[in-house]
Amino acid sequence: MYKCTVKRNSLYLDYCFVTITKTMIKSFIFITFIFFYTSSFSQTFKNDSIRSFVDQSIKLIRSNAVDTSNVELIESKLYDKAKDLNSVSAVAPLYTEVFELLNDHHGGLKYKGKTYGWNKPAGSANAYLKGKLKTEKTVVSQLIDKKTAYIRIPGNDDFGFKKVDSIANDIATHINKVNSAKIKGWIIDLRVNTGGNMYPILLGLKEFIGSDNIVFGGFRNSKGESSGKWEIKEGKMMIDGIELVRETELEDPIKRDTPIVILTSCYTASAGEMTTISLIGRKNTYIVGEPTADYTTAVQGFRINKEAGINLSTDYVVDRNSKIYKSSIQPGIEVLQGDNFEDLKKDKKIMKAMQLLKR
Secondary structure, X not given: OOOOOOOOOXXXXXXXXXXXXXXXXXXXXXXXXXXXXXXXXXXXXXXXXHHHHHHHHHHHHHHHOOOOOOHHHHHHHHXXXXXXXXXXXXXXXXXXXXXXXXXXXXXXXXXXXXXXXXXOOOOOOOHHHHHHOOOOOOOEEEEEEOOEEXXXXXXXXXXXXXXXXXXXXXXXXXXXXXXXXXXXXXXEEOOOOOOOOHHHHHHHOHHHHOOOOEEEEEEEOOOOOEEEEEEEEOOEEEEOOEEEOOOOOOOOOOOOOOOEEEEEOOOOOOHHHHHHHHHOOOOOEEEEEOOOOOOOEEEEEXXXXXXXXXXXXXXXXXXXXXXXXXXXXXXXXXXXOOOOOOOHHHOHHHHHHHHHHHO
């Protein structure tokens, strides 16, 4: 079982009263301003359950969202639009705008089986790869030539952490299928990795990521504080303090600093982006392809009531050099379109990767 415990700080507010002095006028003005400000969010709601729902969601956003720069505006808009509504079902669609103001298209409000979030327009599209997202569901590995190995890792649906072992072992098995002492370079293809659980992917690629005693990534909260660490320590992979163990071992070692080219696309998202970041900063590592989908935040879920919860982007990802990623990962060499899974040697991104590896 994989378990993560998050501690939250309580908030409190003390009110002080002062005696009549020469400074009371200033105090009165200040208190009047505070009263006016708070009363602006004290409209009469038609339904107490709606008021409670909105209050709880704002509280969770204020305490946990990685970007709270617009929280006052969000609060004002929600109160103004929700106060005259008759049901929570009518309130839920308002959260589309909430998440846009949060600049969070990774999270969303979950209510009665539906999700209400911001569908941020994609920065680009790739018709060929979009079609492949429906069919490319399994790991693929093969030799490009006698010295170059290739592995393609798709996204997964292991949100319940039930397939960590099987996914990681499957990746290792495919590495063993093409790896040997003759291999001088690798192409790791994440073009159809739309996300899922990053844990088994990182575990499957452990030997590529690095050797002992290395911190290869992590998370930073809204205050810039470390809120999670990815590391390999004494041969063990640790993600946010959780030890990950893979049963399938590599039959041939991955040589230290073996050249790697990572292939990305506009559909490389979430766990696919985390995997890319885990390798950034490694020696002899290059990124070829398209800017990624911009899901480089950690998301946590919080309960509002029995019927609703809210998923919020709570942390930004950092690489081994402490660089923070707040948006898409930009490839070192951009290659748009030209994908060809049927004949990899005619794939333009792979052709560029081969040029780098031969260099």
